[in-house]
Amino acid sequence: MDKNQVTGLVLISGLLLIYFYFFAPKPTEEQPVENPVEMTTPDQDPITQQEPEVQAQTLQLEADQELQRDSSQTGTEGPFAEILNGEEREVSIENDVAIFTFSTRGGSITSVELKEFETATKEPLILLDKKSSAISEIVETQSGPLDINQIFYTPEISSSNVSGKDSLEIQFVAKDDLNRYVVKSYVIPGNTYTITQSISLDGLKNQLRNDRIAFTWVNNLKKFEKDLKTSQMKTTINYYTALEDFDDLSESSSDPEEATLNESVNWITFKQKFFTTGIIGGKPLQGAVVMTDPNNLDTVTVKAGLIKTNIQLEGNTTINRYYYGPNNYQVLKKVAPGFSKNIYLGWTPVNLVNKFLIIPTFNFLDRFIANYGIIIILLVIFIKILLFPLTYKSYISMAKTKVLKPELDAIKEKHGGDMQKAQAEQMTLYRQVGVNPISGCIPLLLQMPILFSMFYFFPNSIELRQEAFLWADDLSTYDSILSLPFSIPAYGDHVSLFTILMTLSTILYTWSNSQVTTVQGPMKSMQYMMPVVFMFVLNSFPAALSFYYFVSNLVTFGQQALIRKFVDEDKIKRILDENRKKNVSKKKSKFQMKLEEAMKAKEETSSTKKKRR
Numbered sequence: 001m002d003k004n005q006v007t008g009l010v011l012i013s014g015l016l017l018i019y020f021y022f023f024a025p026k027p028t029e030e031q032p033v034e035n036p037v038e039m040t041t042p043d044q045d046p047i048t049q050q051e052p053e054v055q056a057q058t059l060q061l062e063a064d065q066e067l068q069r070d071s072s073q074t075g076t077e078g079p080f081a082e083i084l085n086g087e088e089r090e091v092s093i094e095n096d097v098a099i100f101t102f103s104t105r106g107g108s109i110t111s112v113e114l115k116e117f118e119t120a121t122k123e124p125l126i127l128l129d130k131k132s133s134a135i136s137e138i139v140e141t142q143s144g145p146l147d148i149n150q151i152f153y154t155p156e157i158s159s160s161n162v163s164g165k166d167s168l169e170i171q172f173v174a175k176d177d178l179n180r181y182v183v184k185s186y187v188i189p190g191n192t193y194t195i196t197q198s199i200s201l202d203g204l205k206n207q208l209r210n211d212r213i214a215f216t217w218v219n220n221l222k223k224f225e226k227d228l229k230t231s232q233m234k235t236t237i238n239y240y241t242a243l244e245d246f247d248d249l250s251e252s253s254s255d256p257e258e259a260t261l262n263e264s265v266n267w268i269t270f271k272q273k274f275f276t277t278g279i280i281g282g283k284p285l286q287g288a289v290v291m292t293d294p295n296n297l298d299t300v301t302v303k304a305g306l307i308k309t310n311i312q313l314e315g316n317t318t319i320n321r322y323y324y325g326p327n328n329y330q331v332l333k334k335v336a337p338g339f340s341k342n343i344y345l346g347w348t349p350v351n352l353v354n355k356f357l358i359i360p361t362f363n364f365l366d367r368f369i370a371n372y373g374i375i376i377i378l379l380v381i382f383i384k385i386l387l388f389p390l391t392y393k394s395y396i397s398m399a400k401t402k403v404l405k406p407e408l409d410a411i412k413e414k415h416g417g418d419m420q421k422a423q424a425e426q427m428t429l430y431r432q433v434g435v436n437p438i439s440g441c442i443p444l445l446l447q448m449p450i451l452f453s454m455f456y457f458f459p460n461s462i463e464l465r466q467e468a469f470l471w472a473d474d475l476s477t478y479d480s481i482l483s484l485p486f487s488i489p490a491y492g493d494h495v496s497l498f499t500i501l502m503t504l505s506t507i508l509y510t511w512s513n514s515q516v517t518t519v520q521g522p523m524k525s526m527q528y529m530m531p532v533v534f535m536f537v538l539n540s541f542p543a544a545l546s547f548y549y550f551v552s553n554l555v556t557f558g559q560q561a562l563i564r565k566f567v568d569e570d571k572i573k574r575i576l577d578e579n580r581k582k583n584v585s586k587k588k589s590k591f592q593m594k595l596e597e598a599m600k601a602k603e604e605t606s607s608t609k610k611k612r613r
Contacts, residue, residue: 086152107172193325234273373469498546505553
């Protein structure tokens with residue numbers, strides 16, 4: 001590795017550090033009814049409660065006031081009093097992956113338990129419940145606003161077969177003596193996190209003043225992971241416009257965020273680190289407003305979120321879908337166009353590497369191997385085999401530079417401190433022996449998308465969540481072997497052993513490279529500083545990422561040791577000498593001529609400045 005290569009690596013590493021320092025993350029619940037058709041009466045009668053049971057700060061207060069104001073017809077009197085009063089009961093429907101609990105008041109989902117997942121404290125993972133989530137669906141009638149999520153329904157459960165797949169259906173009907181009625185129905189397939197909701201307002205068609213439902217969803221996103229700070233920095237509201245543009249609110253902001261969406265949107269989601277809840281409109285959603293509040297004083301809620309939008313009716317009906325599930329790329333990409341963007345896999349080149357190389361390879365290995373530590377090791381080996389031609393080319397370039405080291409040192413000594421003349425003569429030497437000084441950097445640059453892809457793949461891989469390996473009890477977060485009684489700036493209050501091992505292996509790899517480089521002086525010392533800097537950066541990153549780079553360094557070290565055994569430096573020197581004879585009368589390339597002209601112009605400019613002094 002010569003000076004140009006080291007300079008390139010330092011610049012790339014600097015950009016990497018700046019990016020991850022400023023933009024990357026620093027790294028008692030209600031139970032549903034077990035019997036899927038059993039009705040129960042809640043401990044508290046929600047009829048007497050005028051506000052949704054939501055515990056948040058700014059968003060909760062604003063949203064509660066909004067819902068209370070819009071639901072002004074709720075009570076024992078009024079034109080819809082008959083269906084606005086009743087006894088609330090709950091009904092739970094269970095499929096292969098989740099338990100969905102509905103309430104007869106509102107005919108909507110009040111709780112979702114994901115059966116395949118647990119919280120960091122090993123409790124059932126209740127994605128949302130009545131204490132954390134509330135929905136309002138307001139329609140404008142001739143008698144004023146009516147929240148159809150506050151009226152009382154009668155449920156009926158049935159089964160069906162849609163497209164060859166068994167599904168459960170639940171229908172909620174609310175009807176008064178004047179034959180005014182509202183029907184809500186849900187289709188719940190057997191092995192999916194997506195539910196289809198249909199709302200029919202045919203029974204109110206003579207009462208409706210417009211063709212829309214004013215939809216409001218308050219969701220205090222619950223804490224499921226052990227690290228609240230990292231969870232907050234991975235939580236936001238995402239949305240996808242009808243023009244297929246993806247956008248979101250800031251994840252890392254410590255202040256409340258708000259956006260009024262001028263374009264119609266296809267879907268809006270509350271996205272957390274590993275789980276997402278959201279609405280997918282049957283028709284584009286209009287006039288949406290989204291808000292988040294970090295809620296920094298609450299250790300139970302990650303962030304409070306609010307979605308307000310208009311659901312368009314067509315023939316007094318609307319069909320929408322809801323997603324309640326994990327951030328699994330293979331699952332999300334089947335939900336709706338663009339829905340997989342809820343998992344951020346990096347900027348375009350990195351995104352492509354993750355989507356078409358890393359994720360397919362990881363999933364293939366996952367089909368046959370249960371231990372994720374072993375999967376990571378095999379992933380490293382696969383990537384290293386794939387990149388071996390580039391690694392070999394880079395090493396040969398360094399070996400050529402090492403062979404030329406005596407002549408390069410002689411040129412430096414000849415010109416003393418005149419770097420411009422020394423560089424010009426070095427370029428002449430490179431041209432004579434047929435060596436491209438930047439050829440060693442190109443293989444390294446080509447590997448950068450894969451290097452960056454891991455920074456996005458491992459922190460977002462739900463497959464690693466709560467998966468143990470060696471001393472790490474959860475590969476999706478840092479592996480703390482020691483908790484410090486204080487916090488070190490840019491490092492944290494814990495010690496990650498995999499990060500320490502990665503740092504030591506990087507230093508070993510750097511030392512190995514220095515055996516075949518011509519770098520001297522401060523630049524040589526700089527190589528050893530970068531691993532230490534990255535030790536600080538990666539200390540709070542997932543253990544899987546640090547373990548990957550630790551194994552990668554060991555494999556790379558082994559590769560280079562193997563290459564070194566088969567590289568004959570004497571043979572390389574003979575080839576360079578033969579090139580020198582062949583290139584004696586060879587004309588300079590246009591690039592070399594322009595480069596020498598630029599260096600000459602720079603030298604003349606420097607000489608002029610010296611004379612003026």
